[in-house]
Amino acid sequence: xxxxxxxxxxxxYEGNVRAVDDANITINDKEFVVFVGxxxxxxxxxxxxxxxxxxxxxxxxxxxxxxxxxxxxKDRDIAMVFQNYALYPHMxxxxxxxxxxxxxxxxxxxxxxxxxxxxxxxxxxxxxxRRPKQLSGGQxxxxxxGRAIVRxxxxxxxxxxxxxxxxxxxxxxxxxxxxxxxRLDATMIYVTHDQVEAMTMGTKIVVMRDGKxxxxxxxxxLYNHPINKFVAGFIGSPPMNFLNVKVIEEGGxxxxxxxxxxxxxxxxxxxxxxxxxxxxxxxxxxxxxxxxAEGGSVTNVINAKVTVVEPLGAEIHLWASTPTQPLVxxxxxxxxxxxxxxxxxxxxxxxxxxxxRDTELSILPVKWDEQAN
Amino acid sequence: MRKKxxxxxxxxxxxxxxxxxxxxxxxxxxxxxxxxxxxxxSFRDSRDIFSSGWWTVFPHxxxxxxxxxxxxxxxxxxxxxSIEGKxxxxxxxxxxxxxxxxxxxxxxxxxxxxxxxxxxxKWVGFGVNLTLDNYKGVLTGGEVQYxxxxxxxxxxxxxxxxxxxxNSLAVAIPSTLIPxxxxxxxxxxxxxxxxxxxxxxxxxxxxxLVVPLQIALIxxxxxxxxxxxxxxxxxxxxxxxxxGLPLAVYxxxxxxxxxxxxxxxxxxxxxxxPFTMFVRLVIPLSMPALASFAIFQFLWVWNDYLVALxxxxxxxxxxxxxxxxxxxxxxxxxxxxxxxxxxxxILPLLVxxxxxxxxxxxxxxxxxxx
Numbered sequence: 001x002x003x004x005x006x007x008x009x010x011x012x013y014e015g016n017v018r019a020v021d022d023a024n025i026t027i028n029d030k031e032f033v034v035f036v037g038x039x040x041x042x043x044x045x046x047x048x049x050x051x052x053x054x055x056x057x058x059x060x061x062x063x064x065x066x067x068x069x070x071x072x073x074k075d076r077d078i079a080m081v082f083q084n085y086a087l088y089p090h091m092x093x094x095x096x097x098x099x100x101x102x103x104x105x106x107x108x109x110x111x112x113x114x115x116x117x118x119x120x121x122x123x124x125x126x127x128x129x130r131r132p133k134q135l136s137g138g139q140x141x142x143x144x145x146g147r148a149i150v151r152x153x154x155x156x157x158x159x160x161x162x163x164x165x166x167x168x169x170x171x172x173x174x175x176x177x178x179x180x181x182x183r184l185d186a187t188m189i190y191v192t193h194d195q196v197e198a199m200t201m202g203t204k205i206v207v208m209r210d211g212k213x214x215x216x217x218x219x220x221x222l223y224n225h226p227i228n229k230f231v232a233g234f235i236g237s238p239p240m241n242f243l244n245v246k247v248i249e250e251g252g253x254x255x256x257x258x259x260x261x262x263x264x265x266x267x268x269x270x271x272x273x274x275x276x277x278x279x280x281x282x283x284x285x286x287x288x289x290x291x292x293a294e295g296g297s298v299t300n301v302i303n304a305k306v307t308v309v310e311p312l313g314a315e316i317h318l319w320a321s322t323p324t325q326p327l328v329x330x331x332x333x334x335x336x337x338x339x340x341x342x343x344x345x346x347x348x349x350x351x352x353x354x355x356x357r358d359t360e361l362s363i364l365p366v367k368w369d370e371q372a373n
Numbered sequence: 374m375r376k377k378x379x380x381x382x383x384x385x386x387x388x389x390x391x392x393x394x395x396x397x398x399x400x401x402x403x404x405x406x407x408x409x410x411x412x413x414x415s416f417r418d419s420r421d422i423f424s425s426g427w428w429t430v431f432p433h434x435x436x437x438x439x440x441x442x443x444x445x446x447x448x449x450x451x452x453x454x455s456i457e458g459k460x461x462x463x464x465x466x467x468x469x470x471x472x473x474x475x476x477x478x479x480x481x482x483x484x485x486x487x488x489x490x491x492x493x494x495k496w497v498g499f500g501v502n503l504t505l506d507n508y509k510g511v512l513t514g515g516e517v518q519y520x521x522x523x524x525x526x527x528x529x530x531x532x533x534x535x536x537x538x539x540n541s542l543a544v545a546i547p548s549t550l551i552p553x554x555x556x557x558x559x560x561x562x563x564x565x566x567x568x569x570x571x572x573x574x575x576x577x578x579x580x581x582l583v584v585p586l587q588i589a590l591i592x593x594x595x596x597x598x599x600x601x602x603x604x605x606x607x608x609x610x611x612x613x614x615x616x617g618l619p620l621a622v623y624x625x626x627x628x629x630x631x632x633x634x635x636x637x638x639x640x641x642x643x644x645x646x647p648f649t650m651f652v653r654l655v656i657p658l659s660m661p662a663l664a665s666f667a668i669f670q671f672l673w674v675w676n677d678y679l680v681a682l683x684x685x686x687x688x689x690x691x692x693x694x695x696x697x698x699x700x701x702x703x704x705x706x707x708x709x710x711x712x713x714x715x716x717x718x719i720l721p722l723l724v725x726x727x728x729x730x731x732x733x734x735x736x737x738x739x740x741x742x743x
Contacts, residue, residue: 012503072644073642073644079642082639088640100643
């Protein structure tokens with residue numbers, strides 16, 4: 001029921017500091033949208049503009065087709081969960097959850113019923129009489145979510161809600177929030193700087209940098225079809241490898257030349273790469289697309305020396321280096337590598353992505369917004 | 374190496390801790406001993422106060438008269454006099470001579486009395502001679518009688534201290550609550566509300582901190598005279614509110630501006646008005662700051678003499694004025710002064726101990742992680 005549309009939204013702070021620039025984002029009903037980007041990229045500011053905590057300096061914000069630029073937050077029918085939980089320390093959990101409803105002057109019985117229902121959903125019924133300081137981090141976070149649930153809003157806003165939890169709890173809460181989204185069937189907008197959270201939770205991801213929206217799409221679309229080097233490097237861990245190479249044509253075959261190795265460009269890329277023959281491009285390849293060549297084939301491989309070995313059990317992250325450029329590969333743990341070993345990688349060239357050296361944009365065809373027409 | 378470092382560090386800390394404790398103990402003694410002396414003195418009989426120190430109420434060994442010894446009139450009193458096996462000159466006998474560890478003889482009066490007082494060292498002070506008369510004399514407004522050091526009975530008008538305490542309360546309670554209320558609103562506005570001239574106004578308020586009270590006394594007194602407020606409680610309330618506000622606003626601003634922004638934003642999203650946030654969030658969360666300022670202000674007003682003397686005068690005497698009057702009017706009435714002083718201390722002590730937990734309690738714990 002709740003569609004949130006940002007049209008050319010911009011935010012300029014006093015002193016002409018631009019936080020958000022020309023953000024066009026459509027958030028459909030029941031979507032779980034994640035704004036992700038490094039600190040200071042404007043994702044929180046965007047969220048706060050949707051919440052109504054910041055004035056919108058440029059553009060229009062629509063919720064359910066209604067322009068809400070000048071609608072006060074309480075009438076926007078949104079609820080927000082803050083990074084620091086923002087619980088009222090002098091109130092019990094029950095009072096914390098009932099606070100917003102009391103201000104709205106709901107009848108007591110209904111408040112009670114709603115708080116109990118939310119507590120049941122979040123499994124915090126036993127904590128209702130406690131005060132925030134008697135709760136653990138995860139419990140506090142649950143109460144903060146509960147405070148949003150009781151409001152029964154059209155849109156939930158989450159501002160880095162898990163960043164204060166320890167790693168294990170974060171994984172658990174992540175799953176719970178996904179489950180909650182399914183159960184409540186609500187529109188959720190979630191801000192994080194953690195690309196893992198973005199990938200695992202979002203049905204749609206908005207990648208931002210320096211106040212600008214870089215790309216919008218489903219997690220897998222962004223992973224496989226990043227629009228530029230930034231998105232490619234930001235999504236995925238370990239990050240995508242970027243190697244500076246020159247595009248050459250030898251005897252009708254389009255190849256890339258790093259200096260220490262030459263690789264044949266995959267057939268489907270040949271047509272696009274032909275335009276770049278003689279130019280330098282950035283060759284992007286994901287760590288998992290770098291299997292090492294057993295038996296040491298000599299053609300179409302990247303020859304490198306191992307610099308760091310990170311055995312994770314199920315896989316090994318192999319940090320290596322060509323004579324001039326570092327790279328990382330994710331390989332199965334069959335072979336014990338030692339630092340200094342020579343290793344040959346046989347990249348899956350169909351998965352390679354090439355970026356223009358000047359614009360950093362992907363040379364392959366990619367949509368800026370996956371769902372936009 | 375590292376382990377050693379930690380151990381040495383903890384030892385150092387322990388040593389530092391015992392030094393701190395020692396200083397604290399000394400400080401406590403410096404404060405408590407005189408206060409305790411005042412307390413004890415205030416309960417002692419007026420004659421005792423003039424003849425011995427307050428510490429004599431404790432059991433201690435003293436020379437107690439047990440009888441008299443007559444001296445043989447034939448003895449030559451100009452040379453060495455030998456009594457009970459001890460020889461000493463008359464001057465020494467007058468000072469008292471210990472003839473055995475537990476027995477002392479002292480010549481009574483001049484040579485012609487031929488009498489020595491026999492004294493024995495005994496434990497005394499078990500039967501304490503304490504009285505509430507001093508307090509009665511201080512509190513009542515009627516006539517009181519007491520015996521001075523010479524044993525003469527003296528009749529005086531009582532000090533009417535009970536009225537002074539009531540007057541002080543009538544001054545101190547509103548003079549504490551009014552500035553806190555105003556300052557809390559002001560501090561909240563300065564900290565969390567946007568309005569033109571906010572910074573300038575705040576700077577002015579802080580700048581007022583440096584204005585000495587004494588400078589304002591005469592102009593304010595003249596204004597009060599014009600308004601006919603002199604000698605009235607309202608004058609005191611206004612004066613103390615005015616003098617207390619800059620500090621109150623500054624203190625509370627510091628505290629309230631440190632409250633986490635998230636809390637207010639969350640309440641704002643919930644639809645809380647600024648007034649609701651003030652009442653439901655700022656006031657309860659600022660309790661430690663409010664309480665500590667309340668203690669400061671109450672103690673300051675309670676102990677204030679200057680402002681009370683100028684704006685209230687003798688019309689509605691407060692505790693400090695009444696105490697000063699006790700010293701001035703009845704120079705040697707220590708027993709009343711100590712009782713009055715102790716009465717004036719009780720209330721500040723009560724206020725402090727009832728509110729001190731707010732200093733200690735970290736009310737913010739649990740609100741925001743980190």
